[in-house]
Amino acid sequence: MPGGVSSPVRAFKSVGGQPIVFDRVQGAYIWDVDGNQYIDYVGTWGPAICGHAHPVVIAALHAALEKGTSFGAPSVLENILAEMVIDAVPCMEMVRFVNSGTEACMAVLRLMRAFTGRDKIIKFEGCYHGHADMFLVKAGSGVATLGLPDSPGVPKSVTSHTLTAPFNDLEAVKALFAENRDEIAGVILEPVVGNAGFIPPDAGFLEGLRELTHEHGALLVFDEVMTGFRIAYGGAQEKFGITPDLTTLGKIIGGGLPVGAYGGRRDIMSMVAPAGPMYQAGTLSGNPLAMTAGIKTLELLHNADTYSYLDKITKKLAVGLVEIAHQTGHAACGGHISGMFGLFFTDGPVHNYEDAKKSDTAKFGRFHRGMLEHGIYLAPSQFEAGFTSLAHTDSDIEQTLQAAQDVMSSL
Ligand code: HOZ
Numbered sequence: 001m002p003g004g005v006s007s008p009v010r011a012f013k014s015v016g017g018q019p020i021v022f023d024r025v026q027g028a029y030i031w032d033v034d035g036n037q038y039i040d041y042v043g044t045w046g047p048a049i050c051g052h053a054h055p056v057v058i059a060a061l062h063a064a065l066e067k068g069t070s071f072g073a074p075s076v077l078e079n080i081l082a083e084m085v086i087d088a089v090p091c092m093e094m095v096r097f098v099n100s101g102t103e104a105c106m107a108v109l110r111l112m113r114a115f116t117g118r119d120k121i122i123k124f125e126g127c128y129h130g131h132a133d134m135f136l137v138k139a140g141s142g143v144a145t146l147g148l149p150d151s152p153g154v155p156k157s158v159t160s161h162t163l164t165a166p167f168n169d170l171e172a173v174k175a176l177f178a179e180n181r182d183e184i185a186g187v188i189l190e191p192v193v194g195n196a197g198f199i200p201p202d203a204g205f206l207e208g209l210r211e212l213t214h215e216h217g218a219l220l221v222f223d224e225v226m227t228g229f230r231i232a233y234g235g236a237q238e239k240f241g242i243t244p245d246l247t248t249l250g251k252i253i254g255g256g257l258p259v260g261a262y263g264g265r266r267d268i269m270s271m272v273a274p275a276g277p278m279y280q281a282g283t284l285s286g287n288p289l290a291m292t293a294g295i296k297t298l299e300l301l302h303n304a305d306t307y308s309y310l311d312k313i314t315k316k317l318a319v320g321l322v323e324i325a326h327q328t329g330h331a332a333c334g335g336h337i338s339g340m341f342g343l344f345f346t347d348g349p350v351h352n353y354e355d356a357k358k359s360d361t362a363k364f365g366r367f368h369r370g371m372l373e374h375g376i377y378l379a380p381s382q383f384e385a386g387f388t389s390l391a392h393t394d395s396d397i398e399q400t401l402q403a404a405q406d407v408m409s410s411l
């Protein structure tokens with residue numbers, strides 16, 4: 001396997017050392033093959049919001065497994081999950097299930113172009129929308145981690161339609177619209193960036209994008225693969241009260257099984273085959289196991305206390321980490337929204353990817369290694385957000401902050 005892994009960020013290239021090889025997960029914890037236990041803040045990169053291997057999800061999966069692993073045909077489970085997603089996410093009037101966030105973003109891009117008849121799109125530096133060719137321009141996540149912003153193998157002709165702007169910079173977006181009048185199909189973004197570290201939108205940024213896209217007849221697309229059902233049940237669009245035209249989802253709606261989805265306004269989604277002419281398909285799409293895990297996960301989340309609990313413990317963690325960094329003499333900034341957080345080793349503030357790159361990544365690597373030695377598993381990259389779950393307790397957070405105190409004192 002290239003780099004010994006199935007996905008690049010896992011290889012520990014930017015933090016040093018060897019990746020940990022894991023054996024099992026439960027609740028807030030993860031165990032390696034040598035039996036060492038860690039408090040986990042990766043949460044399989046977001047899906048494990050109820051805690052790993054939640055007994056309700058596992059029991060439902062056992063029952064679903066007895067009925068078979070794939071139908072390749074419609075199932076009631078798809079309808080149940082579709083209704084739950086449509087009820088929860090403000091812009092969703094119709095939804096199509098796929099198998100990953102990458103697939104969802106590839107499809108939504110085709111749909112943006114099909115609906116508007118325009119080819120150009122705007123994305124933001126450091127935002128990551130999966131590994132499809134047209135998004136590998138100044139992308140975040142693994143490409144940021146490994147310093148490969150523009151991958152070889154991607155034809156220039158494909159990315160020539162991808163325009164980029166710094167996150168939180170409305171003036172740059174305005175300029176792109178002015179320079180490319182009537183040519184831009186839409187704007188796609190992570191409404192809260194998680195793939196360049198954790199970067200929230202500045203006040204007025206999402207509103208400004210909504211106005212600009214309306215003004216120019218372009219679509220606004222929120223990539224909520226990370227933020228969907230994570231920062232609020234209805235995602236960033238519920239949290240910030242801005243309704244995009246289309247949305248991509250993944251991670252949580254599969255409860256830890258491979259899934260993705262895209263959806264939004266009925267008039268746009270009606271273009272998707274076979275309702276309309278825009279082609280997109282998938283053998284395992286709407287798979288009964290992924291649908292089952294997603295349904296049970298959303299049922300567990302749909303509770304008045306979920307997001308206040310996540311906010312409470314994550315705030316304690318995020319604020320605590322920055323305080324400890326300052327007390328121990330390190331430049332640092334960070335933040336959180338609900339169960340998503342980040343810490344940068346730079347004074348900040350961090351408004352965009354250029355700011356994030358000022359972080360001391362060598363120091364982050366040493367911090368990461370030290371935390372591992374104290375039984376804390378953080379994402380092995382400065383450019384990834386962290387995630388908490390309903391299974392994390394106050395005592396887990398306190399243990400984590402104690403570890404951070406020890407590690408930062410000796411960085
Ligand atoms: N998209 C995930 C990181 N933002 C994938 C990372 C992985 O699985 O290695």
